[in-house]
Amino acid sequence: MSVITYRQALRETIRAEMHRDENVFLMGEEIGVFEGSYKITEGMLTEFGERRVRDTPISEEGFVGSAIGSAMLGLRPIVELMTINFSLIAADQIINHAPKVYGMFGGQTSVPMVIRTPGGGGQQLGATHSQNIELFYSFIPGMKVLAPSTPAEAAAMMRAAVRDDDPVLFLENLGLYNSKGEVPDNYADDSGPVAEIGRAGVLREGSDITLIGYSRMAALATQVAEELAEQDISVEVIDLRSLRPLDRETIVNSVAKTGSAVIAEDDWLTYGIGAEIAASIQEGAFDFLDAPVRRVAMAEVPLPYAKPLETAALPSVESVTTAIKETLNAVGRRVG
């Protein structure tokens, strides 16, 4: 085992996949000469050359669509969208085309493509650059949407995504790039772990309450659980990891065991992914619930620039902790 950053996990896994398969190539804005806005592709142009590391014009619809077409002919593009906010410019290709190709043509061709993109608030980037709009893509059958929370998961899920025959939206949260975690020594080898797409992870086992998150919120959930453990509260942390396909089974099993749940999401509340999870719990584990399911989400405002406002808008260790304690109080267990 070694400890590395989320960024390094991604970079080394992508490098390894490019060495493994000649059909894998990179495409996106500023990924070559500039070495990536967030430096995931640092060194790639030097190592692989212009054929396999393609700097694109600023034209998201054009290059995301090109990636789809190249994938239909058997290449395996890894496309970087500088931020998920720009994915909206390419939404026709991402929503109307990539996930439909396999079904619409009766299974004759698939789109083995990865769209990597960072998102999330907390960087004082303002309303149009701080969004978590992965739910749009999670809504679409035919898409796979992954949102790993740790370096080990990032490596295993990236390997799975590149090798997968379907289009994958790979969500990276800006707040996670510098986070560190343990990875197995072979994390970047061809023999390294390959995540099972569509399976949630149990980051921490617990018995009092289930706390569900993904990406940055799963990482935050672990922190909450650790702090509450010191107060004798046993929190089970579920990391969704895969937003589509969604692993309802793991969620339902956990809630059936603990009897209550809190969902933490880095996104607006209304119509969000938390709503889907809450509905799944209601449908699958209603009889086991001792209290209403609580959701902790971003304030429903365009995310402000000013730091105190932005901080107040985002879910925090404190707001998640409060929701857990209130839920446990509702169950009848008196805590803090």
Add this chain to the structure above:
Amino acid sequence: MADTAKPKSGSAAKNSGGRRRSRKGTPTAVADESPEVLREYYRRMLLIRRFEERTGQAYTQARIGGYCHLNLGEEATVVGLMTALQERDYLFANYRDHGYAIEKGIEPRRVMAELYGRSTGTSKGWGGSMHMYDTDARMLGGWGIVGGQLPMATGAAMAVSYRGGDEVVMCQMGDGTTNIGAWHESLNIASLWNLPIVYVVINNYLGMGTTVDMSSAEPDLYKRGCAFRIEGERVDGQDVLAVRDTARNLVERARSEQRPFLMETMSYRMKGHSVVDPAKYRSKEDAQEARSNDPLAAFESQLEEAGVLDEDRKKEIADAVRQEVADAADFAENSPHPDASTLFDYTYASPVANESTRMPADPVFAD
């Protein structure tokens, strides 16, 4: 492509005839081509005509659902373009794709079966009129969103280039497509990366009911590649040999020079945008002109005058075509509908994921 917009009628000015039918070049002399080849082009144009007439008929009988955009009036363009492609070349088309699918090498019966939504169709009944596809024929789709196919076709050309192959991608579209963002983005990328692709604009002068003049600041569409240093050429889309020769030249140049080209064919569509569009936006003169510009009738007369086609041969060809279309319709009619049990088979290429999406939302704990 939405079909629901009601064309303006009454006080609205109707599109006049005799707009801008400027054409380049003179009709290619049929004398330069062998009689067998000419008759074969005629047969194929007639096949598309009869196929589409049958399609329109089946649509009004509700044997075919959805939208239905016909190639009627554009047969010379379809045959000319497809003749220019080698078997190994790829085609991306828009939603007006039946004729292209047949010409690219898909059996008419499979195209008809797709229109009927049967499991024997090109896309097993999943695509319908707008989504003909066949991997072997390298017909990489009819696509339904205006211009959606452009970036993907560009990417297919990129894949060819990436592998050092000598295939060419042809990307067909209507005139209305040249004003969307993806047009500019795709041509820019194709030129930057020296991709072997020919973008073909079928200029039938109408994007649904809106004329090229109303929608394009530069209505000479073949000129619009200049912003990307892409050479463009315009051809009379009613002249099968002219279309073929121009397309062949551009396709072979794209292949040998490894760069993109733009082609504009001046075409007519004889009917509305789709079967349900009565084309009330067309003036009487324009409708009359459309009818009088029938490329099939013109080609037939040309071949008759040249002594290539006589009554016997015409009848022979007509009978064979009639038989082929009847066979296609019978095949479609008698083909099985897709079984409802296959509903979840094609969402994902990985079967495991299809299983997962099939998981019912109601209690996971059955007991």
